[in-house]
């Protein structure tokens with residue numbers, strides 16, 4: 001059930017990311033989404049770790065349910081925010097007992113109201129420390145780490161950013177999943193630079209289908225990605241007059257992006273689904289690609 005058993009073996013992975021809903025109704029919708037995505041035979045799915053804390057226990061419960069009930073290989077995201085090493089150790093024990101073998105090791109963003117991330121006493125300052133802790137935890141997890149094709153928003157020096165990525169990999173990261181991006185040239189540059197720096201592990205591309213213009217503008221402003229000018233202009237020109245067309249433009253663009261990535265031997269495509277299936281189903285069906293499962 002390890003993700004690195006699938007990666008780098010000739011076929012790309014296709015994976016989907018979910019977040020733990022806050023309400024019962026949200027969970028019902030998510031299970032429906034999972035059922036709609038299941039026929040696509042995902043290589044794995046992942047569940048985010050809530051920034052605020054309220055959904056954190058739900059990450060463990062959800063990832064366990066998806067893996068053991070829905071029988072889909074799953075990965076739990078885990079962040080350093082507000083946790084001591086001992087607490088992280090407890091979460092890792094719980095995940096291992098549930099049969100989860102894949103963890104995405106993240107620092108997380110500073111808690112609401114703070115602009116700078118600060119290590120809590122007994123906790124971790126960066127994801128490289130978390131990756132090292134997981135590697136030494138006594139459980140043989142497959143560890144994913146995050147990469148930023150356009151650079152992490154808090155790091156103004158891309159070479160430095162890649163040095164930190166290398167540290168995460170050297171500390172135990174088995175593969176990289178990238179932040180969303182819309183210009184493949186950013187991904188190829190990032191991948192080439194990573195390879196020349198000695199980062200040899202598989203690099204999976206993060207894909208976010210655009211289905212809502214104001215929502216995507218909010219996301220990119222938070223994560224520091226940019227939307228190509230021509231795409232943005234096109235989306236803005238139909239946003240109010242024809243909102244349904246936004247979905248089609250977003251799906252067509254993401255499908256084109258994925259085709260190009262596959263042609264250029266991407267290790268995997270990771271879809272940020274926002275717990276919805278429609279756009280992802282349409283894109284993956286359009287790709288009609290043989291993938292690792």
Ligand SMILES: Cc1cc2nc3c(=O)[nH]c(=O)nc-3n(C[C@H](O)[C@H](O)[C@H](O)COP(=O)(O)OP(=O)(O)OC[C@H]3O[C@@H](n4cnc5c(N)ncnc54)[C@H](O)[C@@H]3O)c2cc1C
Nearest residue numbers: 048049077106107108109126127146152154155164178179
């Ligand atoms: C695929 C993916 C999934 C994500 N899932 C979640 C989620 O589930 N929950 C959530 O809250 N957030 C999630 N995030 C967002 C992520 O938590 C933020 O982007 C966060 O700001 C950085 O996390 P990181 O693991 O990349 O941190 P790090 O790798 O620690 O990097 C953070 C910053 O510190 C710098 N840095 C790294 N190491 C060092 C060092 N040793 N010394 C000094 N500076 C250093 C880096 O250059 C960067 O600017 C996700 C991001 C991605 C790409």
